[in-house]
Every structure is written in C-alpha cells, then in structure tokens.
Amino acid sequence: MHLDQIQSPEDIKNLSYEELTSLAHEIRESLINTVADRGGHLASNLGIVELTLAIHRVFDMPRDRIVFDVGHQSYVHKLLTGRARQFHTLRTFGGISGFPKKAESPYDSFETGHASTAISAALGMARARDFLHEDYQVIALVGDGALTGGMCYEAMNDAGSSGNHMIIILNDNEMSIAPNVGALSRHLTDIRISRGWSSAKKSVRTGLKKLPLIGHGLYNVVHTVKMMLKHAIIGEDFFETLGLHYFGPIDGYDIPALEKTLKRAREYDGPVLIHVLTTKGHGYDKAEEQPEHFHGVAPFYVETGDSKKASDLPSFGQVMAEELTMICERNPRIAAISAAMVGGTGLSILKARFPDRVLDVGIAEEHATTMAAGLAAGGMKPYFAVYASFFQRSYDQMIHDVCMQKWPVTFLLDRAGLSAHDGETHHGVFFLAELLPVPGMTVLAPRDLNELRQMIRFSETFEQPLAIAYGRDSILLEEYPYTSFTLGKWEALREGTDVTLLAVGSMVREALDTAALLSEKGISAGVINCSTVKPLDTDLLRAIADRPVVTMEEHVLLGGFGSTVETWYAQEEIAVRTLSFGIPDMYVQHGSRGKLLKYLGLLPEQMAQRIRVYLGTLHGVKKNDR
Secondary structure (H helix, E strand, O other), X not given: OOHHHOOOHHHHOOOOHHHHHHHHHHHHHHHHHHHHHHOEOOHHHHHOHHHHHHXXXXXXXXXXXXXXXXXXXXXXXXXXXXXXXXXXXXOOOOOOOOXXXXXXXXXXXXXXXXXXXXXXXXXXXXXXXXXXXXXOOEEEEEEHHHHHOHHHHHHHHHHHHHOOOEEEEEEEOOEOOOEOOOHHHHHHHHHHHOHHHHHHHHHHHHHHHHOOOOHHHHHHHHHXXXXXXXXXXXXXXXXXXXXOEEEEEEEOOOHHHHHHHHHHHHHOOOEEEEEEEOOOOOOOHHHHHOOOOOOOEOOEOOOOOOEOOOOOOOOHHHXXXXXXXXXXXXXXXXXXXXXXXXXXXXXXHHHHHOHHHEEEOOOOHHHHHHHHHHHHHXXXXXXXXXXXXXXXXXXXXXXXXXXOOOOOOEEEEEOEEOOHHHOOOOOEOOXXXXXXXXXXXXXXXXXXXXXXXXXXXXXXXXXXXXXEEOOOOOOOOOOOOOOOXXXXXXXXXXXXXXXXXXXXXXXXXXXXXXXXXHHHOOOOEEEEEOOEEEXXXXXXXXXXXXXXXXXXXXXXXXXXXXXXXXXXXHHOOOOOOEEEEEEOOOOOOXXXXXXXXXXXXXXXXXXXXXXXXXXXHHOOOOHHXX
C-alpha cells in the first residue's frame, strides 16, 4: 500500500482490514515526518487515523459532508482526499492549509479554525438539505474539548428538538489543547470509570482468566469488544436527554466496530451522537507522553521529540507570566484566566507557583470575559490571557460587562498580528479595530520583551479596562534599551527631519530597518514607538505635524492605528500628509511571517521604496531622482 496513490476515498473502500492496518501505519509516518519538518497539529491527528478511515469507507464523500470542529484534526482527511502528494507543503506559503479550505478541495465542505462551531454548521447543512428535499449525510466530528464551549450546547439543544437527521461524532480523548476542565469532562470520565462498568469488568476479567487453557485468549477477545458493551452496562443517558440518539462508547481503533456503528447511525431517523474513545498522540510515544506539547508543535526531531528552536529568546507569553508571577507574590488580588490555553499563553509558569490563581474555564471565551468582570466586581484584579483571534469571540462581553462598567480587567492578547502558519482563522489582525472604538478601553502594544515587562508592572495599579497586545515572534531591541513606561507617551527611537514613521508593536523593528534604508538614500526618517495606541500621544502628534507622517501596523488598515491617527488630525483640523502601511481588506493565507510580510508589501525594503515614491510625489520629484 502506498499512501500517495490514494486519490479519493473510493480507493480505500475495497481494502482488507489487514491492508487498512498497513495504511494506518503509513499515514502516521507521514503525519509525524511532515509535522516534524513543517510544524503543526500532531497529537490530535495521530489519534483519529482509524476513525477517519472508517468515516471515509462508510460515507460517500464529497456528496456526504463532514464538518471538523477545529479543523486542525483534518490532516488524515486531507491525505485520503487526493492531497497526499502535496502534504509536504503543509502550512507553507502557497501550500496546503492546516485547516479545511473550500478552495483547496471539494471534500472540504466548511472552513473551521475555532472550536465549538461544527454542530451548528452541520445542523444548518442538514436543515438546508431537508428544505431542498435533497439526500445526503451530514457529519460533525467534534472533540471532547470543544464541548466545553457553550455554542455546542446551543446547537445540540436545537438539533435534538429539530429532529433533522445528522450525525455527531464525539472524539473523546480526554484532552483538547490542555487537559479538559468542567462538568462535562468529569461526566465523560465518569462513563469511563463508572462503578457498574468497573465492577462488571473486574468480574469478567477474573472469571475468564481462571478458565483453563482458553482463559487468557478468551479474555483478550472480550477485551476488544468491551467498549460496545460498556454503554449497555452503565446506562448512558446524558445525550439522550438533549434529544440525541446515543451510540457508544466505541473503541476508536476498532475499524470494524466503527464501520458497523456508522452504518447504523446513517440509517437512523433523527440526530445521532456516536461516542468514540481515542488516545491523543496514538502511535508516537513522544506525543502520547506529552499530548499537550504535541497538540500544536513547532518543527522537531522525530527521534527525541525535541523542538528545532528558531530563537533562544523567551516568548512574550513566558515574559508576561514571569512578571505576573512576581506580582502575585505581593498582591493577593491577582487572578489569571485561561480558555483552555494555559500552556499556549505561558500561564503554566504562573500555575506552577500559584495553582489556585489560574482559572482554566475551558474553550469558553465569552464566559471567561464576563467571569473576569465578576471577579473584578468582587474585588479581584483579573487578567485574561487569550490569543487575539480567539478574543474575537468575547466582543460583546468585553463591551457591556467590562468596559461599560469600568471594571479593572486586563486582557493579555497573545499572537496579535500575523500568526504565520495557522492562516486566516488564527491571524490576530482585528484587535485594534475591535478595541479602539470602545469607550473606557486602554490599548497597549509593546515594541519588545522588555517593554512588555514594564507594561505588566504598570497594569497592577491601573484600575480600568486594559488590553496589552503582543505578537507571536519574540523581539528584543537590545540596541535601544528600555527604561520606563508612561501611559499616553510615545518613545522616540530615531530622530528625523524629512518624515516620521509611527510604528505599533511588532512593526517597530521593521520601522527602524526602513529608516536605515531611507537614510542610505539621503532621507532623514524619525521612528516613534507608539506603545500606547489608546490614548494617543497627542502632544507628539502635534509636534511632528510639520512633516509627512507614515504609520506602520501588523493589523488591518480599516479601523486600525493609521486610520485613528488620520481621524485625529482631521478632527483637530491639522493638515498633515499621511501614508499608512498595514493589511488591506482581505483574509491573509498561511505562511512564514517573512513570506506574509513580503506578500503584503510590509518588508522594510518594500516600505522604504514606497515612502521614497510618496515623498517624491509630494515634492514634485520623480522617483528615480531620489
């Protein structure tokens, strides 16, 4: 069996189970080697190889439709749908996306990058099918971690009452990104360890092994079908209460049992939930031992599992957590909140020292934000550490529950800007447009790790809503030592008389490099670190109004920093020539930050050339004369 010969799911439907076992091994090798080279989501995909094989053998894709909840578990699906030969381009600029993409394949029926959405989307598809009197199956593949998100319950409640036929497959591996929390997680664990099941299992195991000659062999046979028997013994009714017909738990590595269950569910009239038990990282010992680390991983060495480090600098999240830990030593009011991203945001450092001060609420950003407001109302000083793209989900709660009531909640927005290889769903490029219009919100963006330290220290005594946004890639401007942070005051890093470059956060480094290139062409460019995005440093804006102003941000232009500066000048009736660099009105694909900056025209050499042309136009000079 050769994986790259599979062009569609039809190519696996006539394989024997022995051949499927060989194929599953080949798929795992491809997953491990590709992710080791390109980075990506490994553990979740290793865990669902057999389940994905069974789905594609039973259903008729792409006529039947599957929606992945958090599309990072779609790698096996991609390999089985004609993309095996391109799989080595995973997450590279112009290559295969790490998430489902409609433009990439007709087998990708819905694009998903954030959790808890698949059931809603699948129910919509099922209703459309029934409205239009069409005939196809709709499947939602959902991880147990996604069920910590409230949207899943809204969708299951609606699905159960609608009666529309659809299939929800619950991939229960006891872990999403970080270990699951909450009542549902405990409920699923109860299914695994229920007293009735455990007692019955123990009795069967003891009795069978006492049988002469055949005892141990018979026990092994019974052991392989125990997952199907378990439901009958423990009387599972949680999902039935929601109106979903329940099958399971099913062993996620028993392909015949999976196929039989999927066929039964396909014929059932109404919404069905199939509970499948898998192990995250299955088949690669390093990922099984460290499933959280290998959830989303940078390139690594297969033999050891060690990362191929691109930088010796600590991450922004690590620096944030170190400072917050020091504050916790002296301030009992401090509490940190995570939405299932304790490790990803750096809060594991704080949790190791103060486990009770880190509150992991699961994949529930809306709840996290309003709970933070409640903590503040009760006298605490809460910090919510969250990826900037995930923060979009809590916009309403940020406005009404935090800012309108002026509670001192600090939002720590990680991955602000381009999130590189994860692509459209993970780029944090809307945070300024979200935050700047909201009354009472203060917005900061550090130029490097040292400035972030100062901002975290400042936040301890700041008793108003606050957001601190920092990028994915670590930056340390050692040639510009940082001294202290003052709210509302910007930092002049380089003097200039011809033009002033106003840069936010991660773009300060690019602005300095751009100014150096302009200097080589005889253009004197000043560089300002605009670390306080709201409020603006209006005194400095007035002081530089005698020369053209260029803004630079790793953010959408519409509603961002540049448009805010332009609006302020217009309101003050100050005539200033302005030029803005940022992300146009588009969704940005995946790729390295360098590749994406070039694609967007944001590399220093590109910006320097455009500034030269712009200044030449203002002064009536042809660009070749500059």
